[in-house]
Amino acid sequence: MTMEPRLPGRTTRLDQLGPGSCYLIAGPDGPDLALVVLRDGRREALLLNRRHEADGHLRIVSEIAPDTDVLALRGAFLAPSGALANIAFGHAALAPAALHLGDGRAYLCGCDRDGRLAAFDVGSGRVSAMDPGDLPRASRWRVMVPEGNGVVTVYAAEPA
Numbered sequence: 001m002t003m004e005p006r007l008p009g010r011t012t013r014l015d016q017l018g019p020g021s022c023y024l025i026a027g028p029d030g031p032d033l034a035l036v037v038l039r040d041g042r043r044e045a046l047l048l049n050r051r052h053e054a055d056g057h058l059r060i061v062s063e064i065a066p067d068t069d070v071l072a073l074r075g076a077f078l079a080p081s082g083a084l085a086n087i088a089f090g091h092a093a094l095a096p097a098a099l100h101l102g103d104g105r106a107y108l109c110g111c112d113r114d115g116r117l118a119a120f121d122v123g124s125g126r127v128s129a130m131d132p133g134d135l136p137r138a139s140r141w142r143v144m145v146p147e148g149n150g151v152v153t154v155y156a157a158e159p160a
Contacts, residue, residue, distance in 0.1 A: 019125025056096035080138035
């Protein structure tokens with residue numbers, strides 16, 4: 001039996017994806033995994049596998065052309081990775097790239113090139129006014145995509 005790597009998803013244009021959708025896109029040094037987010041009425045990308053070098057926050061990118069071809073990861077979801085004991089509780093300064101959990105929702109924070117931070121509801125892709133510092137947080141999390149014969153882990157985030 002031969003095992004060949006298979007990319008989950010299908011090719012589509014970026015503007016065909018709604019907020020909260022995950023996709024793969026060609027990046028400067030390999031594929032980037034991104035979440036479609038809305039901020040100030042504009043569609044942007046929260047890069048899930050790229051962090052700012054200075055502070056470790058996920059990067060928000062707004063310069064991606066809407067007609068760009070991407071690999072849509074239908075049904076993708078984010079979940080904490082590892083033991084439940086690895087989830088931190090209590091107020092803390094904003095933990096870079098942590099998955100914040102609360103109210104049955106998950107939140108990720110990102111930073112744009114101007115240094116502005118924003119928290120996003122992962123399910124809806126919309127910016128949130130919630131202070132994620134008060135929520136339980138997982139520094140280890142993963143993006144998983146349901147497939148016909150099981151679940152494929154596309155990306156596993158590690159602490160900065």
